[in-house]
Amino acid sequence: MNTKKGNLLIVDDETVILSRVSILLEDIADEIFTANNGQEGLEILKNKEVHCILCDINMPIMNGIEMIKEVRKTNSEIPFIFYTGHGNQSLMMEVVKYGAFDFLNKPALDNLEEVVQKGLKAGIGDNTLNGDSDFESEYKKLLDSIE
């Protein structure tokens, strides 16, 4: 049984959010790294093994969109979970072009643990079902939910 939880990188210019979220997620990840902007986040990625990134979109120096662009240039498919505030639809639509894993609404951060756990699993490559069946079961759930 795979006991590895994975390492999480949290990137946010608001120190309060960084510390609060780190505490909330300390049991979800093996190690948690933090950065204040995209630039710092990239530096961490150079030296540490990270399996999932939880990232704000709007940040000084380097924002979330620029960060994911740079990460994807290295052919890394590491899952990105973005915080968004209300009304950031156009930024979300820009970000998805680079491959986003999920979005969480600030400040409520509903389902934070569940989403991050899924992101870490995806980052480790812990798929307990094979590729096609994942989609088939996801599809069946979708059909049930919209009936």
Next chain:
Amino acid sequence: MDRTRKIILYIGPDENYSNNIEIFYHERMRQPQTRVIKLNEPIDDIIPYFLDNLPNLVFIDFSLTETISNHFHEDLLLIKGHEIFRPVLFVGLYRSKEQLKSFSSLISCGFIYHYVKGTEDVISFLDSYYICFDQTTPFPKYARARDINLNHHVSGFSSFVGINENEVIVETDYEFEDDFWRGSLDLYQEFQSKSFEVIKKYDYSGHYNHVWTYRLKIPFRGPWDDESDEFINKDTHETWMDFNKNDFFPQRPSVYLIDQNVLGLESAKKLKNSIPEIHLIYKSGLDTEECEQFEVTKPQIIIFGLTKDEDEKTDYGPVSQVISYIRTTSSLRPILVIFSSSSTSEALGKAYNYNAIISIPAPYDHNLTQNMIDTFFKKRPPKNESSWMALSHNDLKRIAWTKVEIFITALTEHEITFFADPNIPYYSLIRFNVPITFYATIIPPLSYLEPHRRGEHYMAIINGVSDEDRRILRTFVNYIIKTPLIEFIGPKDLLERARMEQRQKVLHNHNEEPSVTEEEKIEDLNHKLQERHSVVRKVKKNKRSKL
């Protein structure tokens, strides 16, 4: 399609004809690199031959065929609906005009040129060469009746798509600016109306090889309306709809496959036996106007095969367009399945605020698509709740006619030129009933045609005629070169007029004997008209050598 490479596919049993195609290209047109592939195979499953050979030009010889399946029509529509294959020319070959008429359902599925086999195979080679490869190739010189300058109306091939208690949907190549579609449908005897109020016009054709779709109001007779054929009794219509349910089938649910990949065609063909109607859109996406077709087709699943740009970003533009359109409707909520997608379903659902998205990072997969469609319709079997009824593709009742007013300017036995007001796309097919019934395919003109306040000036190649028909046309052209017409009339009327003119001349100059040449003219015309009914075909090689 690359026109420098020439691959011609002939499907049929006539070795002589197919060998002559080769001779034509290799010797007459001096293009030895042209590849002519000859197949004597059943035509029911044309897509594999097509994908194996990727022809520019396809001749299908129906002369020994008795019926054509709905399946064949569907394959044609898939091919012609695929943007990369749309320019492929399909030529139909028939044993007689009657056979052509019985197979005329093929016209709105992509056959725009027809040859009734006889002694003039070269005309079919030349015309198809002109349409398909080289529009600078001159036609042979035919006697030309110029300055005809006559009003006439013709029938533009159109297609009935569906009907319910109050509306009918027609697809056509003709755009009209006013609020009426004028034409006729062949649904049942009492359905004689020629003018239908337009509810909505769409700039697309989702079912057949046309350009426009019209939703039309059935003109029911009101309490103050007269008894003319322009109106239909509502109870007659309802009774007919009820009695003829078995000839129709309810509008099938729709699934769209929006994919630039050629393989989409093969997959769409395999999916055709599924419950829904599969619409294949071979391009990256649909603009807002094109999305309006969803009002009629009401898709329940839309499948995208996306692409990445040079920066490896996934282009979700097509998805965004479709979702923007769906938001403007209240009843549409299809599931969107996205292949080659870099973001997850959850992320996309939140970004686009649309919770019915399945995102798959892998490229398009047919088996997965088939499973999803089967699962969907197992969970949600169609309830036949649609009130729309449609006909099979090969049902001749499906043929509709758009009335087009034209002003004829010139005529040869081979081509006709005319002005017309509606904007008619090239390669539309229209039907003339005078002086004989013939089809004319509108083509880019060989030489410049002067425009006029009457409208655009068009040229069309005459086709779908027999050898006898060509003789009649020739006679007709020769006649009107010498004797200008005051109306565009048929051969019987022409003969009657010639007789009347002759009688008047005799009465006017009662002592004078009719000129021998006039008498001979009438006899000659009479003889030629009688030849029309003869079953003997005369080979006149010498007269045809200029071709």
